[in-house]
Amino acid sequence: MAQLWGGRFTKETDASVKAFNDSLRFDSRLYHEDIEGSIAHASMLGRQGIISAEEADTIINGLGVILSEIESGDLVFTDEYEDIHSFVEANLIERIGDAGKKLHTGRSRNDQVALDMRLYTRRQIDLMHSELKDLLQVILDIMEKNTETFMPGFTHLQKAQPVTLAHHFGAYFEMFRRDLLRLEDCRERMNYCPLGSGALAGTTYPLDRDYTARELGFYGPTLNSMDSVSDRDYVIEFLSDLSLIMMHLSRFSEELIIWNSNEYRFVEMDDAFSTGSSIMPQKKNPDICELVRGKTGRVYGDLFSLMTTMKGLPLAYNKDMQEDKEPAFDAIDTAHACVKLFAGMLSTLSFRKDVMEKSAARGFTNATDAADYLVVRGVPFRDAHGIIGRVVLYCIEEGRSIEELSLEELKSFSEAFGEDIYEAVSLKTCVDKRLTVGGPAPEVMKAVIENRKEWLATV
């Protein structure tokens, strides 16, 4: 009998009900956490004299065997079992007999599943933390090599002022850095152990919750048993952190799709990270970026699915909460895949620096600097703005850029123009002079890179 609760029933569960109720097909992935938690629980039961030391040892050994058999593929998940908890317990009893029947003393599947989800979430936070760190390293490497790669900065997707590739990528570095810090914050808050909360109201056995919490790497036990078995805030927090990561990846993807377009040609995607068309032989598509952008919606959906599941639940455990797993696993799998692929794609991306630079030099990205030049020569900013506006209009009609006008032509707009205007509006000057903290000037950017490099080495 694979089910744990037959005693008070006189009929078999209807097959359709069993299929509807069972969760093994998706919660089997919690096997490691489930066994880890059970080992800590059994060890605590033995130490507290709730079961004998020999029984505890027999249980712990049996659980170890089950773990290695699952990992070697000798023990497979079959759908006669309801969930991962029943699967492990039934297999334990099958292997070690009566001692196995004592494992669940002072425990409920409610605190058990709460523990499994917490252990699993914590592990996934740590994994995502290290994947984000790798992504940040890739971005930082690109930044270091490109503090003098000029490109246009955009507002409204219109050329605005010149920046550098390092500066543009630096913006994404900041986003993913915040994401990484958010993960650390989420981990801090969730790292308390629900095991020992029982079904909802603790137990009458003398459990040592501090011991199990410590054994499982938590700061300590949670302090309200009803909350402990019905709290999934940490999953929601993690999924919202993942949603932000996806949002950043999606914005980045959108830019790379634009940069990779025939019109921009700022970047060339590596063949290994692009795909072709079944009909148009000339095509090389940025599918990774498009999929990442597309999958962002899916992760948001997972987050909202879980928030909606939780919103009407009375205390304490309700079976609705079994619905936390599929969206959580889907969001987690999706985000891992996206972050890893994105890092690979970025590290093989080549930049057409000449195209970027040419683009930065066209489109009047130096118009602000031309106005600032006049300001230095005593023209009030509002007047300077108007003068350069008229210069730009003239240039558009002529199909020329500001620096292509002769000094005579410029002087016809304002007597304040002098020979040094050309130097003042050159691309290099425009970038080099943007020395504001957080600005694109190579000098400033190098200091920021140094700062972030030191930080990255500490995470």
Ligand code: ARG
């Ligand atoms: N499969 C269940 C879940 O994922 C385990 C907890 C079951 N508890 C219960 N009282 N039925 O939430």
